[in-house]
Amino acid sequence: MKSTILGYPRIGNKRELKKACEAFWAGKIDETALLQTGAEIKKQNWLLQEELGLDLIPSNDFSFYDQVLDTCLMVGCIPTRYKNIAENNFLELYFAMARGLQKEDIDVTAMEMTKWFDTNYHYIVPEFEKGQTFEFFSKKIINEYTEALELGVKTKPVLVGPVTFLLLGKEKEAGFHRLDLLSELLPVYLEIIQELTNLGVEYIQFDEPCLALNLNYKEQQAIKSTYEQINTKFPKLKIYLANYFDCYGDNLEIALQLPVDTLHLDLVRCPLQLDDILESKHFNPSTKLSLGLINGRNVWKNNFEASLKIIEKASSKIPLDNLWISASCSLLHTPYDLDLETNLPSEIKQWLAFAKQKLNEIIALKNLSLPENDAYLFLFEENKLANLTRKKSKLIHNQNVKERIANLEDSDSHRASNFKVRQTKQKHALNLPLYPTTTIGSFPQTKEVRSWRLKHKKGLLSQTEYDALIAKEIEASIHFQEDIGLDVLVHGEFERNDMVEYFGEKLNGFVFSDFGWVQSYGSRCVKPPILFGDVSRNKPMTVKWSSYAQSLTNKPLKGMLTGPVTILQWSFVRDDQPRKITCNQIALAIRDEVVDLEKHGLKVIQIDEPAIREGLPLRKEDWANYLNWAVKAFRISASGVKDETQIHTHMCYSEFNDIIASIADMDADVITIETSRSEMELLDAFVNFKYPNEIGPGVYDIHSPRVPTLDEIEQLLIKAKNVLPKEHIWVNPDCGLKTRNWPETKKALENIVKAANNLRKLETELV
Structure with a gap:
């Protein structure tokens, strides 16, 4: 041997x-x-x-x-x-x-x-x-x-x-x-x-x-x-x-x-x-x-x-x-x-x-x-x-969490009204233009921002000092977004490390390593949380900074959350119970956060699920079971709000053709996807399926240091416009901008806004 x-x-x-x-x-x-x-x-x-x-x-x-x-x-x-x-x-x-x-x-x-x-x-x-x-x-x-x-x-x-x-x-x-x-x-x-x-x-x-x-x-x-x-x-x-x-x-x-x-x-x-x-x-x-x-x-x-x-x-x-x-x-x-x-x-x-x-x-x-x-x-x-x-171990089990899972009902995974009804109410509530522009969530995490977080973690910056720095960064990002003319703003996520690690740190049932890095792509490394026990939320996780950012602008601002399937997929997950149960535990914690964001004035909430496709079993005979519980977990997390509250989700670097019906079944009001590297090829699945909800096909490849030209973005949008209802199209980058630097980010986003404005002018001329 x-x-x-x-x-x-x-x-x-x-x-x-x-x-x-x-x-x-x-x-x-x-x-x-x-x-x-x-x-x-x-x-x-x-x-x-x-x-x-x-x-x-x-x-x-x-x-x-x-x-x-x-x-x-x-x-x-x-x-x-x-x-x-x-x-x-x-x-x-x-x-x-x-x-x-x-x-x-x-x-x-x-x-x-x-x-x-x-x-x-x-x-x-x-x-x-x-x-x-x-x-x-x-x-x-x-x-x-x-x-x-x-x-x-x-x-x-x-x-x-x-x-x-x-x-x-x-x-x-x-x-x-x-x-x-x-x-x-x-x-x-x-x-x-x-x-x-x-x-x-x-x-x-x-x-x-x-x-x-x-x-x-x-x-x-x-x-x-x-x-x-x-x-x-x-x-x-x-x-x-x-x-x-x-x-x-x-x-x-x-x-x-x-x-x-x-x-x-x-x-x-x-x-x-x-x-x-x-x-x-x-x-x-x-x-x-x-x-x-x-x-x-x-x-x-x-x-x-x-x-x-x-x-x-x-x-x-x-x-x-x-x-x-x-x-x-x-x-x-x-x-x-x-x-x-x-x-x-x-x-x-x-x-x-x-x-x-x-x-x-x-x-x-x-x-x-x-x-x-x-x-x-x-x-x-x-x-x-x-x-x-x-x-x-007594660390693993929480009886209250187990009872809440046992008491889940079918109504917990459904919005009050169907998309058409919600869309009408949301258009009235948000008053957005044709081809609304937004970003996926994060803005560049500069050396300064990362150094604040490290100093705060080491006790070299007090909570008050750290909060003041983050508040100033958020304020600057809000002014920048307003200045260039974005329609739905984000707070920039300057207080966050990794999109899963941040939430894991605020939920019960997770622990974290100092050097548990794994490669995601190229030089991009992630440090997955270790999900060892029953998951629950003690208090709001994102309300503080999202509501602060919303107070700085009259434009709608997105509350930014990571979805239950992605937190599951991108963690080292306990192997002593079915993943479905663990996912539902996370979904209930995210649901509580969604409801709290709505209560604090957020009219748009994004629940990112880039890992939905990734979690699909390799053999087709196993797909139905996984998709059933994964989609339901997302809907549990998203279904506690009023019709007027617009739920977004985001997915990147995925092939959607085989699971497009399940993506539609998630019933997000808006989905944003990566399409720039594939030159809108990944949009085909949504077009062929006649995807019923709104969609933002990404027009800026954020994993590349190059800045897309105005003409490139316009050509991608024209491709989308030729196959999708114009009332359903959003304009956005492929993914979050955390790994980019500010000069290229600003130039690319300015081009995105210009491209959207040019398309609006074209529509006006056609009328």
């Missing part, structure tokens, strides 16, 4: 990579310094895994931005608009594809970005053209293998599998299917494998998480053909085929017949698939199984007792030498090291395991599974006691 993982976090113990990338983008450090930071993180990761005793260590799991973007560069899948950059500077090309580039004579938009399966990690979407060719362009995978080798560490290079790579991308023109490009792509993969085997590589990990999806016959055959061709060319290569985030499902028969050395199973998401495999007539006992027993997406300690039973079941039919112990997926989705945490309550801390601790759990399970395991039995007893302590 051996131990391995699929991948390790790459941002650094204390976000060293984030800081280096942002310094490089700002021109504060050079390429050499950035590459040195990356090299140091890789070195630390490899040597830690070797020191702890992992048998097979991954390489090429590091990235300066995203592993799918790395794959695009590896195989030369570079959209035409970047070709002139490629001749000059590789890193400039790399980051231009990720973030866009606006300088001198170059002005290119970024590639589209969307969620990595059902996680909060975002990947760069490959772009494919008819007749697309590929080449072995970036040698990063080779370089990382040799880097590790120079440290004395022989690794398992990790590749995004060719079929998953193609399926994750998009055709940028009609007339072909991206899988048709496999015959052009596979020779490049074979060339890469050849170079790796020439260096003495024994194992290569191919990540094919598309095997967790409902694949059609063509897609299944593409998998079959790909690995048969690789095996024919490299019969001695040991292929470690990794699927994760769900079962193999209908793809299991194909997977079991593939000529691969090792098949990885996510036994956290789908524990029953081991029985299916062991009982299948297609299973070859000589195939090694990688048992993904350690949760790669959550922070709770493993239950050794339960895991050892699974190992025992597998070893009853498979020799121990043919079993691997691993995490369910890459540890990319977990924080680095629990040892860094000095402020977590000790009772709760004993229940947790971050990435470093999960390595120890993997190795402990391996050792406990061996025949002579007496020296490791103390680890079993320690683990058993921690899990028992958690189960019996």
Whole structure:
């Protein structure tokens, strides 16, 4: 029996990579310094895994931005608009594809970005053209293998599998299917494998998480053909085929017949698939199984007792030498090291395991599974006691919350009147112009704003001093919004850190780490709250600053909240009760806040739900159950107000086609979505469905440092105007503006307001 993982976090113990990338983008450090930071993180990761005793260590799991973007560069899948950059500077090309580039004579938009399966990690979407060719362009995978080798560490290079790579991308023109490009792509993969085997590589990990999806016959055959061709060319290569985030499902028969050395199973998401495999007539006992027993997406300690039973079941039919112990997926989705945490309550801390601790759990399970395991039995007893302590803890349960959940009625998830009735009342109450303008919520969090929060947290700023600074910042933002002519204002969220962390800090049932950062996209890191117990709200969370901001203006101002599904999805959630129950607990707390905002004069309230689509199970047969409780939770949070109060929601970087009916069923008065990177392509789902409520298709890509021109915004709005009722269209950025700086924000918002005014003038002229 051996131990391995699929991948390790790459941002650094204390976000060293984030800081280096942002310094490089700002021109504060050079390429050499950035590459040195990356090299140091890789070195630390490899040597830690070797020191702890992992048998097979991954390489090429590091990235300066995203592993799918790395794959695009590896195989030369570079959209035409970047070709002139490629001749000059590789890193400039790399980051231009990720973030866009606006300088001198170059002005290119970024590639589209969307969620990595059902996680909060975002990947760069490959772009494919008819007749697309590929080449072995970036040698990063080779370089990382040799880097590790120079440290004395022989690794398992990790590749995004060719079929998953193609399926994750998009055709940028009609007339072909991206899988048709496999015959052009596979020779490049074979060339890469050849170079790796020439260096003495024994194992290569191919990540094919598309095997967790409902694949059609063509897609299944593409998998079959790909690995048969690789095996024919490299019969001695040991292929470690990794699927994760769900079962193999209908793809299991194909997977079991593939000529691969090792098949990885996510036994956290789908524990029953081991029985299916062991009982299948297609299973070859000589195939090694990688048992993904350690949760790669959550922070709770493993239950050794339960895991050892699974190992025992597998070893009853498979020799121990043919079993691997691993995490369910890459540890990319977990924080680095629990040892860094000095402020977590000790009772709760004993229940947790971050990435470093999960390595120890993997190795402990391996050792406990061996025949002579007496020296490791103390680890079993320690683990058993921690899990028992958690189960019996009084910190977890709140009887009042449980009773409120039990007493929920159907009427709690419905507004008093239908949308048409509400729309009429809201138009009278708000008196907004055609094409009303707004922002999504946050304004730039400058160094000064962040420093105030840190000083306040450390006791260097009193509450009175801190409040005065925040009040002044809010006042300045209100004046700015009024000056440029925005129609529905926001208070800017200067008092907030992360959109989930802020609410978690004010709700019962959450605790927070100091260094529990995980990568969301590029240099953007989030520190998810740890949701350990029943959730409740003791007092208002946002009323103070929202009502203050509203007092400064006669224009309507939005109260800004994070929705229950997003708080659930973007937290490390307790695993001792159904997620539905936990989500409803959060929904009731948000409902109380919505009602309080209305009482304090807020006529517009936004409940952000960017994670609704992300939470969708990968297999379609599981969708209905999830959508039912997720949509209901949102409606519980939004349905306690009068018809005149306008409820907004916001979603970003999501594909809506398959769930548009459920989005409509949320019954928000206004939905704002990301559409600028996709050039309004994501709007198609709403148009084809004839979405009945109002909608704000984003016209400013806030994840790129470039400022959209007035003409670009107008063209996007004209696209929207041509397919949506003009009375239903709002004008807004794609997402919150927290990560942008003020000069670009002001210029972009001025262009947005000008574009809306120009469309209004056009409507007047047409009349």
